[in-house]
Amino acid sequence: VERLLADLGRLCRARLIGPCASVSLLGRNIRAILHRLGDALELFEEQKIYLVSQAANDLNFTFVIDEKQGERLVQQLHDLLIRAAANDPVMGPTWEQLYAPVQAGAGPVPRWWRAKRDVLLRMAREHEAAYIYDGETIERRVAELRRMQSVDRVLYSVKANPHAGILQRVFSGGIGLECVSRGELEHVISCLRGIGREQILFTPNFAPRHEYEFALQQGVWVTLDNIHPLREWSELFKDREVFVRVDTGHGRGHHDHVRTAGVRTKFGVPLFELDELARLAQASKVKIVGLHAHTGSGIFNARNWTETADILTGLRQRFPDVRVVDVGGGLGIPERPGQLALDLPALDAALAQVRQQHPGVEIWLEPGRYIVAEAGVLLAQVTQLKGKGDVRYVGVATGMNSLIRPALYGAHHEIVNLTRIDEPASVMVDIVGPICESADQLGNDRLLPPTREGDVLLIANTGAYGHAMSSNYNLRAPAPEFLI
Numbered sequence: 001v002e003r004l005l006a007d008l009g010r011l012c013r014a015r016l017i018g019p020c021a022s023v024s025l026l027g028r029n030i031r032a033i034l035h036r037l038g039d040a041l042e043l044f045e046e047q048k049i050y051l052v053s054q055a056a057n058d059l060n061f062t063f064v065i066d067e068k069q070g071e072r073l074v075q076q077l078h079d080l081l082i083r084a085a086a087n088d089p090v091m092g093p094t095w096e097q098l099y100a101p102v103q104a105g106a107g108p109v110p111r112w113w114r115a116k117r118d119v120l121l122r123m124a125r126e127h128e129a130a131y132i133y134d135g136e137t138i139e140r141r142v143a144e145l146r147r148m149q150s151v152d153r154v155l156y157s158v159k160a161n162p163h164a165g166i167l168q169r170v171f172s173g174g175i176g177l178e179c180v181s182r183g184e185l186e187h188v189i190s191c192l193r194g195i196g197r198e199q200i201l202f203t204p205n206f207a208p209r210h211e212y213e214f215a216l217q218q219g220v221w222v223t224l225d226n227i228h229p230l231r232e233w234s235e236l237f238k239d240r241e242v243f244v245r246v247d248t249g250h251g252r253g254h255h256d257h258v259r260t261a262g263v264r265t266k267f268g269v270p271l272f273e274l275d276e277l278a279r280l281a282q283a284s285k286v287k288i289v290g291l292h293a294h295t296g297s298g299i300f301n302a303r304n305w306t307e308t309a310d311i312l313t314g315l316r317q318r319f320p321d322v323r324v325v326d327v328g329g330g331l332g333i334p335e336r337p338g339q340l341a342l343d344l345p346a347l348d349a350a351l352a353q354v355r356q357q358h359p360g361v362e363i364w365l366e367p368g369r370y371i372v373a374e375a376g377v378l379l380a381q382v383t384q385l386k387g388k389g390d391v392r393y394v395g396v397a398t399g400m401n402s403l404i405r406p407a408l409y410g411a412h413h414e415i416v417n418l419t420r421i422d423e424p425a426s427v428m429v430d431i432v433g434p435i436c437e438s439a440d441q442l443g444n445d446r447l448l449p450p451t452r453e454g455d456v457l458l459i460a461n462t463g464a465y466g467h468a469m470s471s472n473y474n475l476r477a478p479a480p481e482f483l484i
C-alpha cells in the first residue's frame with residue numbers, strides 16, 4: 001500500500017482512508033433492487049460512502065464505507081431485503097415467522113379470492129377484464145383501524161379508490177373522507193347524502209383559488225399546503241379555522257414518486273416558513289387548528305407516524321390553537337409473498353404514547369391503500385401466447401390502461417392463473433397487456449402453470465390506485481368495476 005501510495009503520489013494527491021468495510025449484495029439482476037435500497041442508505045446522509053461499484057455482469061453491488069458503519073448497514077440491508085422476502089424459496093421463512101407468536105390484526109389478510117374463486121371465474125366469463133372488490137375485506141380493514149385506541153379520527157383517502165359503493169361501506173364503518181380536488185368533494189357529497197361536513201378534510205395541492213372557495217362554502221375542513229393562499233387570498237380565510245400541511249423534511253415510501261416530504265417535493269409548508277405562516281395567519285385573523293403531514297405512501301415502519309406526530313406536536317407552542325394533529329396516510333400492505341405486514345397494534349401503541357404526552361390533542365390518520373388495496377383484484381382473460389428469444393409472453397385483455405402501477409413504479413402485484421390455481425406453477429413468463437408501449441407489463445419473470453388462451457389471470461392487491469389511475473389510452477376502456 002505504501003508503494004502504491006508513492007506511485008500514485010507522482011500523478012495526484014493520494015490519501016489512504018480507513019479502516020473501511022466493503023459490503024456486497026450478490027445476486028442475479030442485482031440492479032433491479034436498487035430502488036429498494038433507499039431506506040437502508042438513509043444512514044449515509046451523514047456518513048460517507050467512499051465507493052460504490054456494480055459489476056458489469058450485474059451480479060454484485062458493493063459499498064465501501066467506514067468500518068464502524070458496516071454492521072449497521074448489513075443489518076439494515078437484511079431487514080429490508082431478507083426479512084421482507086421471508087417465504088422466498090431461497091431464504092425461507094424468518095426466525096420470527098417460525099417462532100414468534102402471531103399478533104392479532106398484524107398479519108396479512110387471508111386471500112379472500114381463493115374462497116370466492118367460483119364467483120370470480122363466473123364474472124370473468126362475462127367480462128374479458130374486470131376489477132372486483134370484496135366488501136368483506138374492506139369492512140375488516142375498517143374495523144381494524146377503528147379499533148386503534150390512539151387515533152381519534154380515521155379519514156379514508158378517496159384518491160385510492162373513489163368507487164361509490166366503497167365510499168358508502170367505509171363511511172358507514174365510521175370513517176371520514178379526505179379529498180384532494182373539487183371533483184372528489186362533489187363526488188363524496190353526492191354519494192354520501194347527509195354526511196356531516198366536518199367529516200370531510202380537503203387537502204389540495206396547488207389547486208386554483210375557486211376550489212378553496214367551494215370547499216369553504218361547503219363547510220369542510222380546509223388544509224393549506226402553501227403560504228400563497230394566505231398571502232394572496234387572505235380575505236377568503238378571514239376568521240376561519242384551517243389546517244396546515246407541514247413538510248416535515250423526511251419523505252418515505254415504496255418509490256420516489258410517492259415520497260411527499262423533503263425539499264425535492266412540492267408538498268407542504270417547509271419548517272423555515274412557519275414563522276411567516278404564523279404572521280400571515282395572525283394578520284388575516286385565521287386560526288390554525290390542525291397540523292397535517294403526509295410523508296409518503298407504502299410505509300411499514302411505525303416510526304414514520306410517531307416521528308411525524310412528534311414534529312407536529314412540537315409545533316404547538318408556535319400555533320397554540322392547534323387541537324388536531326393529522327399524521328397522514330401511507331400505511332403499506334405486503335405485496336410480495338411472505339413480506340411482513342405493517343404491525344398496526346404496534347403503531348397504535350406508539351401513537352398512544354404520543355397522545356399521552358400531549359393531552360388535549362386529537363390524532364387523525366388518513367389511509368387509502370390500507371383500506372382497499374387487498375380487497376381488489378383485476379381479472380383478465382388470456383388473449384395470446386408468444387415465445388421470443390428465451391422470453392415467454394402471456395398476453396391478457398387489459399394492461400397499463402387498467403393498471404399503471406407496474407409501469408410507473410415497478411410495483412409488484414402477485415399474479416395467478418385463477419383457472420388453473422391448483423396446477424403447479426412451472427413456466428416462467430412475462431405477463432403483458434394489449435397497449436402499444438413496451439412498458440405495458442403487468443409482471444415479469446413470474447411462474448405460472450402452462451397457460452392457454454381463455455384462461456383467467458388474477459392480478460392481486462389492485463384495489464388501491466388501480467382503477468383510480470386508469471386511462472383510455474389506445475382508446476381501450478379500462479376494466480369495469482364490481483363490488484361484491
Ligand code: LLP
Nearest residue numbers: 157294297298329330331366367368369465
Ligand atoms: N393523505 C395524503 C395527503 C395523500 O397525499 C395520500 C396519498 C394519502 C393520504 C393516502 O396514502 P396511502 O395511505 O394510500 O398510501 N399512486 C401511488 C400512491 C400515491 C399516494 C398519493 N397520496 C401508488 O399507486 O402507490
